[in-house]
Amino acid sequence: MGSKNYIHKIASFREIMLERLRANRWKGGWKGESFHYLQGRLLEEVIEVAEAARHRETNKAWVARECADVANIAMMIADITGGLDNKEKKGEKGCQ
Ligand SMILES: [Mg+2]
Numbered sequence: 235m236g237s238k239n240y241i242h243k244i245a246s247f248r249e250i251m252l253e254r255l256r257a258n259r260w261k262g263g264w265k266g267e268s269f270h271y272l273q274g275r276l277l278e279e280v281i282e283v284a285e286a287a288r289h290r291e292t293n294k295a296w297v298a299r300e301c302a303d304v305a306n307i308a309m310m311i312a313d314i315t316g317g318l319d320n321k322e323k324k325g326e327k328g329c330q
Contacts, residue, residue: 250302251309264310272311279303 264272283304286296312318 247298247302247305250298251306254299254302254306264314267310267314269311269314272307272314276304276307276311279307 279300283297283300286293286300290297309318
């Protein structure tokens with residue numbers, strides 16, 4: 235697979251991740267959440283992917299949304315465990 239192809243896929247998936255984060259903004263952030271809580275949420279979201287996939291013939295967008303939920307929870311775990319700290323500093327330069 236050429237990098238051009240997956241860069242477009244990542245961009246599309248990122249948009250869905252952001253939409254899902256905005257839709258769930260009312261729940262508050264994740265900074266105060268524990269690893270164990272988020273781990274449980276991650277497993278719940280994986281189950282939601284499986285449920286959505288059962289209906290993928292009629293609702294492909296649902297599968298994508300649930301996959302984005304998984305990615306968002308995984309991102310939150312990476313964040314609270316400090317794995318994004320260095321990436322944020324490097325990314326800040328690119329965002330200016
Ligand atoms: Mg979900």
